[in-house]
Amino acid sequence: MGKLVGMEVALAAAEAAALCRFEVAAVYPITPQSHVAEHLSDIVNDGRVDASFITVEGEHSALSAVIGASATGARVITATSSQGLLYMGEVMPIASGMRLPIVMIVANRAVSSPINIWNDHSDIMPMRDTGWITIFAENGQDAVDMVIQAYKIAENRDVMLPVIVTMDGFQLTHVVEPINIPDQEEVDRFLPPYNPYATLHPDRPISMGTLGMPEIFPEAQKAKDVALVNSIRVIKEVWDEWERLFGRKYEAVETYRTDDADVALLTMGSMGETAEVAVDELRRQDVKAGLVKIKLWRPFPFEDLKKALKGIRVLAVTDRAVSFGGPGGPVFSEVRSALYDEDVRPKIANFIIGLGGRDVQVGDFVTMVKRAAEGKLAEPYEFYGVRG
Amino acid sequence: MTTATLSPTIVQNFDLFAPKLVDREEYFSWGHRACQGCAEALAIRLMCKALGRDTIITNATGCMEVISSLYPTTAWKLPWIHVAFPNAAAVASGVEAGLAALHRKGKIPDKRVKSVAIGGDGGTMDIGFQSLSGAMERGHDILYVCLDNEAYMNTGIQRSSGTPFLGATTTSPAGKKISGNQVWKKNVMEIMVAHNIPYAATASPSYPIDFMNKVKKARAIKGPAYIHCLVPCPTGWRIPSEKSIQYGRLAYETGVFPIYEVEDGKYRFTLPVPEKRRPVEDYLKGQGRFRHVTPDQVKLIQERVDVEWEALLIKMERSKSYTEIREQLKK
CATH class of the missing domain: 3.40.50.920 (Rossmann fold)
Incomplete structure (x- = not known):
């Protein structure tokens, strides 16, 4: 049943994504998220996960690239902080509107000005209404477990929404904690391969991200809200299953x-x-x-x-x-x-x-x-x- | 009027035989909502024919997304995604990476599917410039096609960095004190060449076979490719809708928009080169956006076009492909 290790939380969160066998990562470095970006690229370049790491030129492109990859049916991960999250802001509601099960790690950090790299929640709060499921980790164990749970929640056919797992910058990301890292076989049992509802592929062409006129736009918004409200049932089911399999209890x-x-x-x-x-x-x-x-x-x-x-x-x-x-x-x-x-x-x-x-x-x-x-x-x- | 100055043989060959070889299948269907005479919609139709079915299109926000994807209809018979204005290149790079990962793992059929991004001049040269540069620099196996109609037409003809010198738009109007766009058009083609990508080209739907050949070539290349396509916009250029093809040809014949390619570092004209370029006035006249331009200003534009054309000729004559240079160094 897993292995208790002393590990920096940012690295452990990246390890959790690796256990989920992500297929595409697109991450732009920003303090205090950078260790997540670095460790994800270590994992990819060491061949521990069969994935591509896209060294994007900014956070806007980081989220855009994982949207593109997720739309093909790949399991994806991105991560950011602070100004980077705000820079993603334009694309945030698009990811949820397109109902793509993207998982993002946010290392919470203050927003300028004055510029400040340390922790508070002023980056995540403006994202409140973008339609993402948002879960707060309290410690390193939370961070690891919640990243794995996030895929299971996001990819559920009754949910199909992107998920943010937030962890306080430095106060959490940069501390070394004793963390139980689950075994690969356990995670594989918990999290089956992603089976997407619809993908971009010439064998079955579809149009994604089309224009919604006033006749349909409010219905699309309502559908997103209903999905988000209803997702709490799935979140609790996933947490119950987690407790049964891993013995750690999670509550809203x-x-x-x-x-x-x-x-x-x-x-x-x-x-x-x-x-x-x-x-x-x-x-x-x-x-x-x-x-x-x-x-x-x-x-x-x-x-x-x-x-x-x-x-x-x-x-x-x-x-x-x-x-x-x-x-x-x-x-x-x-x-x-x-x-x-x-x-x-x-x-x-x-x-x-x-x-x-x-x-x-x-x-x-x-x-x-x-x-x-x-x-x-x-x-x-x-x-x-x-x-x- | 258009072929008079062109070398006749090659054009005749293309005109006689090539159209018969073009795919009859329409991947960008009729029934979309583009304006009459929209050269951008025509370019997309031709581009899709050249790309074929194993293609995924990422569309930057702009006229083309608006006219083609009004829910619940779609003009696209190819898989198509629109995300936002500045990020078509980034999304297309994600599409490519996703396909590659799924292909490696055997989760999707074993065939090459090309990720292609399209955007207007604003979505490519201005707001999408960073993501374009990033995607090209990273070496993704994608094709980016800029459909340049020289202003933000979708929002009502505002000035972009693709707007030509003195061109009147709604944010660079021909006013009493300042008359039209005051700076020269940004040369994105040369910036793409500077990215050392394997293939970059300029093109026009007024020369459909040349354009489609370039799309096919770019599609076959493994790695990033860029095509800059000038697409006359009757609404924004203030020209009659039946004249858009003609103005595309005039842009080339006057030297305002040279049509060429840069493959492996080697510059090459792809169309018969006009022995004597027509005066730029032939291109400017009849376009409402240049109505205010004075004879002195026409001279200024002519001088600039002459200089740029000569500079390009020097590259045509002297540039060598990286392969040639490598061979040379070995000797």
Whole structure:
């Protein structure tokens, strides 16, 4: 049952793609994704996977090339970060609109300006509405498992959508963790070869990416939304199967010590583990604290979130991106909106934290929870610990 | 009027025999929505005949995607994909890589399927220039055909880097102070030659056999190939729709658009070379986009065309193929 290794997470994520026997990779280097790009090319050039690595001249072309390859029926991978993800922005909704099962690793990084290579979520958040399934890894094991799961989800005939697996840049991509890397035979059993619905081939010519007039365009958009909303069923089935085969459980919304909690923190990504330590610390101080971690960002797991927040009186939502001039961080506005129709709902505070790699320590989470619990809520949101 | 200055023998041979050898099958079907006299749609029809059925087309956003793919109809009998404006070359390189991988693994039938990208002058020379350069530089086994009608016709005749000097467009209008496009047309053909690709050519649907021969040659080559095809646009050039073929010929006969190929580094004219080029005025007159051009400006254009033509002649005479040079070095 797999092999426990100490490996840098970026490399492990590339290894996961190799276990899925990708056929075409097109990746443009950008910090902190570059180790993914480098390791994918190592894998291809060493002949460990029978694949082509296209050294594209930019991220726009990276996604465009994997669209072309995916349209022929090949299993594909790309990866990016920050400005690179924004540069892909034009092509993002096209990939999902064409219903191509592309898998992309995103090493989350701040967006300029000022230019900053460190981690936050301001690159992934603007991609929220592009129609991609978006899953947040919390640690190296998540990253590996989620990349493999991503193909199974994306290629499901009831889904046929591209999937992003995000992992926090540096804080996750560049750390060495003990990770269980599954065996090839196990992955082969879990993930059958890609059997595409339609491909570009002269034996059965089709037109892909045609012009949609007002008579059909809204229907195409609705179909994409329905597919994305419905994909949560398949995602959960895939996670159930994963748990049966590999013994590791995945949930759209994970909780930590929330059963009797009065106040809870909410995180996405790698800060979840720091927040767990903070919750333990708060418990030692007799604060009934818990932690809610959102793993699945799109489709948004409304029901799972409501269930996870049952009994919570005060919720401190952390955001690692800013919706400038908006209602608060993107996670906050989503969570608050999800709870609007509930008869009983928690008071919600919003702390914007860890922008551009600013360190967030256990003590910071403790302070946030205490301030939220005392009703000293930032209105409507607060840049935690930020000068000015 | 068009063949008078051309050497008669070869043209007669082509005219008599070659059309009979052209594939009768239409891969770009009738019923699409192109304007009357659209030389771009004609070029695609001819190109597809030369390519044959084992071809996948990647189409940059532009007139051709709009007129040919209005859902639920399609004019394409070849597998066809449109993704966006700037990335036809990148998508085509992915198509090629995908086919290669699936072919290696025996997942698709064992035959050569050519990945071909097409784009207009804007999608090739401006917004798609980076992805074109990248795809050519990486050496993909693809053919890129630029269908150059010298402006952004799809959005309403705006100026591109393919727009000729003084040409009036809706963003380089013939105003009272500034009269038309103020810079010379970008020479993408020479930039492609500088990529050291095995084959690059210019062509025109006004010389259909020459164009189709080039497409066939480019298709057969293993590696990147580029064809720059000048396609008169009656709507954008302000010419009667029945004149687009004639203007394509005039572009060559005046030397405004030389038709040639560069194979393995060797420059070669592919059509009978006009013994005496017609004055550029013959090409400019009758085109609404040049209506404002003064006699002095015509002289300026003539001088530029003369210089460029001479420069090209020098390349024709002196250039050697890399194979020849290699042989020479061995001696």
